[in-house]
Amino acid sequence: MADEKSPLVIILGFHQTFERVPVKGDELHDDVDARGFKLDEKGKRVLEAVEVDWVTYAPAHSPMGANTTERIRHLRPTQEIIEGENAEKTRFMLARWSAIEPAYEAWRKGHELPVNGTPLAHWPGVSAAMAAELRKYNILTVENVRDLAETQLERIRLPNMRDLRNSAKAFIDNMRNAEAAEREVERDNEVASLRAQLEEQNERLAAAMALLEERTSPADAVRENDIAALRAQLDAKGVKYHHKAGAETLRALLQEAA
Template sequence: MAETARLVLVLGFHQTFERLPIKGNPLMDDVDAQGFIVDEKGKRKLENTEVDWVTYAPIHSPTASNTTERIRHLKPSGDLLESENAGKAEFMVKRWASIEPHYEAWKAGNAAPTHGTPLSVWPGVSTAMADELKKYTIRTVEEVRDIPESMLDRIRLPNMRALRSSAAAFLSNMEISQAAEREADRDQEMELLRQELQDQREQLAAAMSLLEEKSSAGPSDEDRKAQLRAQLDAKGIPYHHKAGLSTLQALLDDEAA
């Protein structure tokens, strides 16, 4: 089911400009009893203000009636949410939840956001059918699945109940397919991890084998030269810095003789 049941269908937005009183700070401004800034004669100061409006219709009757209201009057206030009128508060919260994403998109200059599976990926509707559904702000397969019974007969498309059932079946099959894909991805990931672990084991075994070979082979020629030079230095015997192993050993042997 949809995350939040929609109460209204958004039909459009527009903007007007009005001269409205200015809210002030009682600690810094001269304000009247309602908190609006007043001039020296006690009259409210006015300013030109943008006013956003929305036109919407009840979800169960999108073509029969509609309402146009100021956006600021539709936003649930903190005072209302804290009041004892829980029923009114709940209605306003749900109504605003139906309007807010469309309003935010309109303010940003974008189309209304689509939360769900776009109608364009569903073979169950043609382009013309999708365009008709969009007149009722139904833009996703999930929204077709969740069309309330009271609205079905109002949408001017044939066999709407069958279409709603088809949407539910499509989404169910899609979820099964996606679950299978996720399972296949997990199996592939596990196989890659096993292969990486095997490669690391083989690399470690090769490194250990090389280390054992070096240990069993004894010191290298360079290590032996360094040892002979150290012995010659300790005895104060001069040698050429490019002298080879046999020369260095001969110098030591001559000294011992």
């Protein structure tokens, strides 16, 4: 599905190289130069091979513009930059890194690069060959096609690019409408489920109230009062009776006592 939040850059790929870099030394135990790098017996800097990760990206607003390839370590916002006074630079670096970081982590784990938007493969409006041609221009999503400027349309070697751009816009609009309709159906189903639960609770409450009324009906109250009165008369006469005896049994005991 399309992402409503537009990324700052489009990730085109990553690669890795190996470089030899000077090693930082321990001033107490190593020979070091003025910059603190470790020196060997001949007074030359000690070098070690390290991995260097690179990313190639293009501006999201102009995927057909010039590509940029930079070291990953130069793109990570440092704490110094985050706490710096140049707020505009900080916002730019954070926004750029937020687009690069998830793709970089996926690449490091050997996974496919995530696409910010609707991949061309999900769009029936282009064939596999057309999608491959669009990727040559760093156009990876339907949203990229929709957002192409007039000057960019003329540079792409595909027929009827304006119609294709209009088709991309219609596809995105229809997809959003379908998503909205799906959310509406989900809301309706949720409301129906809540209503059913409420009706069931009301039925249970009504049954409980009916049972309570039955147990505390006036007839029951009168019956309990009669039993209490009979017990009091038997107690006055000193007649013993079972504590669970009903009214009829108690009346019979009174008649015998009389």
